[in-house]
Amino acid sequence: MFRYYLQLGFRSLRRNPVLTLLMVITLSVGVAASMSTYTVLHMMSGDPIPNKSDRLFVPQIDTGNMIGYTAGEEPDDQLSYPDTQRLLASGQGVRRTAIFGINSAITPERADMAPLLTDGGATTSDFFAMFEVPFRYGNPWHAEDDARNSDVIVLSRATSEKLFGDVDPVGRELKLGDASYRVVGVLGEWEPLPRYYRIINGNGGAFAGSDDFFIPFSAAVRHEKRNSGNNNCSGDAPAAGYAGWIASDCTWIQFWFEGASADDQFVIKAWLDNYAAEQLRLGWLKRPVNTRLRNTMQWLKHLEVVGRDSRIQAWLAFGFLLVCLVNTVGLLLAKFSARAGEVGVRRALGATRREIFHQYLIEASVVGLVGAALGLALSFAGLWLISKQSGAMAAVARMDWTMLLATVLLSVLASLIAGFLPTWRACQVRPALQLKSQ
Amino acid sequence: MLKMTRLSKIYRTRMIETHALRGFDIHVREGEFVAVTGPSGSGKTTFLNIAGLLEDFSSGNYLLDGVDVSGIDDNARSRLRNEKLGFIFQGFNLIPDLNLFDNVDVPLRYRGFAAAERRRRIEQALEQVGLASRMRHYPAELSGGQQQRVAIARALAGTPRLLLADEPTGNLDSQMARSVLELLEAINAMGTTIVMVTHDPELAARAQRNVHIVDGQVTDVMHETAMRAVERIDASMHSNA
Numbered sequence: 001m002f003r004y005y006l007q008l009g010f011r012s013l014r015r016n017p018v019l020t021l022l023m024v025i026t027l028s029v030g031v032a033a034s035m036s037t038y039t040v041l042h043m044m045s046g047d048p049i050p051n052k053s054d055r056l057f058v059p060q061i062d063t064g065n066m067i068g069y070t071a072g073e074e075p076d077d078q079l080s081y082p083d084t085q086r087l088l089a090s091g092q093g094v095r096r097t098a099i100f101g102i103n104s105a106i107t108p109e110r111a112d113m114a115p116l117l118t119d120g121g122a123t124t125s126d127f128f129a130m131f132e133v134p135f136r137y138g139n140p141w142h143a144e145d146d147a148r149n150s151d152v153i154v155l156s157r158a159t160s161e162k163l164f165g166d167v168d169p170v171g172r173e174l175k176l177g178d179a180s181y182r183v184v185g186v187l188g189e190w191e192p193l194p195r196y197y198r199i200i201n202g203n204g205g206a207f208a209g210s211d212d213f214f215i216p217f218s219a220a221v222r223h224e225k226r227n228s229g230n231n232n233c234s235g236d237a238p239a240a241g242y243a244g245w246i247a248s249d250c251t252w253i254q255f256w257f258e259g260a261s262a263d264d265q266f267v268i269k270a271w272l273d274n275y276a277a278e279q280l281r282l283g284w285l286k287r288p289v290n291t292r293l294r295n296t297m298q299w300l301k302h303l304e305v306v307g308r309d310s311r312i313q314a315w316l317a318f319g320f321l322l323v324c325l326v327n328t329v330g331l332l333l334a335k336f337s338a339r340a341g342e343v344g345v346r347r348a349l350g351a352t353r354r355e356i357f358h359q360y361l362i363e364a365s366v367v368g369l370v371g372a373a374l375g376l377a378l379s380f381a382g383l384w385l386i387s388k389q390s391g392a393m394a395a396v397a398r399m400d401w402t403m404l405l406a407t408v409l410l411s412v413l414a415s416l417i418a419g420f421l422p423t424w425r426a427c428q429v430r431p432a433l434q435l436k437s438q
Numbered sequence: 439m440l441k442m443t444r445l446s447k448i449y450r451t452r453m454i455e456t457h458a459l460r461g462f463d464i465h466v467r468e469g470e471f472v473a474v475t476g477p478s479g480s481g482k483t484t485f486l487n488i489a490g491l492l493e494d495f496s497s498g499n500y501l502l503d504g505v506d507v508s509g510i511d512d513n514a515r516s517r518l519r520n521e522k523l524g525f526i527f528q529g530f531n532l533i534p535d536l537n538l539f540d541n542v543d544v545p546l547r548y549r550g551f552a553a554a555e556r557r558r559r560i561e562q563a564l565e566q567v568g569l570a571s572r573m574r575h576y577p578a579e580l581s582g583g584q585q586q587r588v589a590i591a592r593a594l595a596g597t598p599r600l601l602l603a604d605e606p607t608g609n610l611d612s613q614m615a616r617s618v619l620e621l622l623e624a625i626n627a628m629g630t631t632i633v634m635v636t637h638d639p640e641l642a643a644r645a646q647r648n649v650h651i652v653d654g655q656v657t658d659v660m661h662e663t664a665m666r667a668v669e670r671i672d673a674s675m676h677s678n679a
Contacts, residue, residue, distance in 0.1 A: 004547055015535050345531045348492060349592070350520025350548035352513050432492040435527055435604075 005359045009366030016335060020367070023331045027371035027415060030324025032378030035407045037310075037317040039379070040386060042403055043396035044207065044306045048192040049132065053296035054262040056130065059087065059272050061279075062290035063249045065234045075290055076232050077200055077254075077303070081221075081246040082284070084253045086275070088124065092268050095130045095258035098217055099123040099198055101228040106213070107175035108163045116162060118176075119228065120213035121198060122220030128154075130258045131197050136160075138170035138185030141216060145184075149218040153181035159212040160186040179223050181215060193395060194305050196296055200230060200254055207395040227252040234286075249284075262295070269293040321414065328418035332364060336422040343426050344434025353427045360426050364419020365412050372411035379407055439600055439631045440466040440489060445498030447484050447654070458484040459654040462498065466633055468599075471626040473645035474635045481654040482635045483604060489633060490523055490602045491515045503599050520548050524593030524630075528605035530585040532577040532592075538564060539573040542592045549596055563591035567621060583614030590621060594630075601625065603634040607641060619644055 013020050047053050061083055062075035079087065084098045100122055105115040127133070128140035137160075141152045153176060160169055160183075169183045194207055224242040231252040238248030257268050269291070276289040294302055343356055351359075379399065387397035399407075445462040448455055459481045466472050476482050487493040488500065491507060500507050503522050507515070525531075532541050542563055546556040564570045567587035569580075577585050586606060593601055603622065607615035619641060626632045634645060642648050650657040 001547065011535060341531070342533050345533060346544060346548075347516070348490065348519065348525050348531075349545040350516050350596075352516040352548075354513075355516075355548065430493075432487040435492070435525075435529075435531060 001355070001358065002362070005362040006366065008359060009363040012363050013366065013370065016338070019331055019335050023328055023335070023367050024371045024374055026324045026327045026331065027368065027411060027418070028374035028378055030321035030328075031371060031375035031407060031411045031414060032382050034314075034317040034321040035375065035379045035403065035410060036382030036386060036397075037314045038406075039383060039399050039403045040393070040396050041306060041310050041314045043193060043398060043400075044310060045300075046193060047297060048194060048196045049296060052132075052258070055259040055264060056296045057093070057257040057259060057265055057268055057293050058296075058299045059255055059257065059268075060292040060294075061272070061276055061285070062287045063234065063251060063285060065286045067234075069287055071288070072290065075292060076251040078230065078232065078251040079253050079255045080249045080251050081253060082249075083279075084255055087255055087257075090271070090275070092271050093257040093259045093264055095126040096256070097124045097127040097130055098253050098255045099127060100217075100220075100253045101198065102215070102220060102225050103228040104177045104225070106159070106163065109172065109174065113163075116159070116212075118159060118212035119209070120215065121211045122215055122217045122225060124217050126258075127197075127214065130256060131192070133190055134188035136186045136188040137168040138183070141184050146216050146218050149222045150216060151179055151181045151219050152184045152216065154185040154187065154214045155183060156187050156210060156212050157189065158210070176213070176215065177223065177225070191395075194300060196300060196305075197256070198254060199300075199303055199305065207393075208390075221246065257293075265293060265295060325414055325418050328367075328415065329421055332367070332419055332422040333425065336360060336426045340426070340429045341434045343429040344431035347429070347431035348435060356429075357423055357427050360423040361416060361419055364415045364423060367419075368412035368415025369408075371415060372408040375411050376404065376407050439468045439470070439503055440464065440633065441499075441501040442485075442489075443499040445488070445500060446496045447481075447488060447493070448496045457654055459488070459495070462654060462656060464649060464656055466600075466631060468631055469626070469629055471623070471632045471646045472634070472649055473642035473647070474633060474649045474651060475637060475639065475642045476651035478637070480651045482637075482651055484654075485651065486602055486604050486633070486635050489600075490525060491519050516548070520545055520596065522599045524596065524598035524601040526586070526589050526593050526601065526603040526606045528608040530577070530582070530589045530609070532585055532588055534577055537574050537576050538569060538580075538588050538591075541577070541588060542573075542595050545592065545596045559595045559597075560591075563595040564588075566594060567591045581614070582610050583617060586610060586614070586618050587621065590618070590625070594625065599631060601630050601632045603632065605636055606634060607636075607638070615641070 049056065059079070060075040060077060061079060063080055063083065064076070079098070088096050088098060090096070102120050102122055104118060104120065106118050107115045124146050125141050125143050133140075136157055140154060141150065145152050153174065155163070155169070163169065163174060164172060169186060172183050173180050174183065175181070191210065195209070198211070229252070231250055233248060233250035238245045238250055259265060259268060272291045272293055273289055276285055276291050279285040280289060346356060383397040383399060387394040442462055442464045445459055446457065447459040448457050462481070462485065474482050474485060484493070488495050491502070502518065505518065507518065533544070536544070539560055542560045543556055546559060551559070560573070561570060564573050567590050569584060569587055569591065572580070577588065580588065606622065607618050610618060622632060622634070623644065634641075636642055
């Protein structure tokens, strides 16, 4: 009977086409508004590395002094250089990495090309394996390169193509700032969304921008590269010069641990508390032990990667869908009420109330299916408009298969909800009354 | 086939109680063609609705083809309507956006017949009413008489035991009315029991028995033709003896 009801549903679209069109438009506009805003929210709040996000951890240590101290307040999001060095050497987890941003000009080999102003990151060799970074050419540098402060560089694909064209540049030299670096690798397509590994100070924000290159952390320090972003220092000013700065408690480095499993969060947190207690005893830390260790999704939530505005917009859009649903209920009531006579005939010919209920609910869902088709088209149009707002919006205003399917399901579900009351009313028709009044 | 005993139907509102049927007795035997007549408001349609299991009755007994229908649930009523009854209405009650084939198909769908069986029955029923060549037409493309024929085909397709007709010729001119009535007589001749509500005495005169209702009660009148038929049967029995 399902096929029969489905046929009847499609056939009934042609009956009273104006009413049908109104229903489809109402439903599709509501679905499109809610799904386009929800798609943006979904893309913003997605898990950028689902297979291991629960075992990638960001540590925070309270390195402030006692001036203006409030117990339990949130420690800084970044670490100081001395803490970073000790955490890198801690052996905790299976991998550890640190990263800070660098702005620098790259001078190409070709004399006819102007230098490129680039944003990149200084990190350790574990970074690439930890974040599963794909390579188009070559490989990451090795741990030995970290230890030897080697002047090696990994380029993004776009930077490589700008500098060398579409060829493998591994082994070629380029100048970053004043120093010469040997290219060891070129990244493949890698655009995690959000750009979780370096949200703080990442050029373009959490959803747009990219790193043009990566060089070893140790080499960057050797070349006295300054951090291109936030640098928070407590009341004690650092000593003069680069050496004084990196020896200070100023925080400017983002740090990540990779655990063997999600349970390592407890192990590493315990170690971090012990570490902070030890550093407090040694006088490096001034405040009572106050640390955090968040996994990837906790970290994104802490940084409020998805803003309150985005959530409010999504709620408003779903509120609008509700208004559209109420309108659709009214239109379906009008459509089904006009067919009370048919219900009477069908009941007289042997249809049970349940069969009438199924028929009309399926008919409502057919309206939902057609609404889904139009709703999808309108959703794409809505996302296109959203993407025009900014680069960050362009990055997240994209519909994936999940959201595409969700749009269709939402439309059908919305029509079923809207169709419930009119269908129930249709089932209450007293056939005897209808048959005589026909 | 249809037996109602001391049946009553009371419509109640907060202020008024209306006795549509009271102490209503009727017994329609298998193969009969019974006309139910009476003035407007006498309870003819109420009787037909109760007979067709479209309405409940307030008290009394109703046996339909030997089945006591008092207190049965909606599903069982629907099943009985579908399997045992056929309806013909004054206003035809065809579904306008279904063609003739699909209109006749409606009760068969609820019966759960396979596609091939449904097709066979639909074609046969439309053939019987002389509209087999127009099965892809829509009701609006037919005359009133033709529409009523389709309604008859729809009622017949499920091979009902009892055909209930409510003023089947009420919306037709005399020529079309005659042809519809001839069709009903032919159907009855093939063994289907027919109960027809009408206020047209000429039409009622064509039935084998005429049940007259006044104020929700029955006056059972045997029709002249039937009496003559009984006399003929009696005479033949005597001569054989």
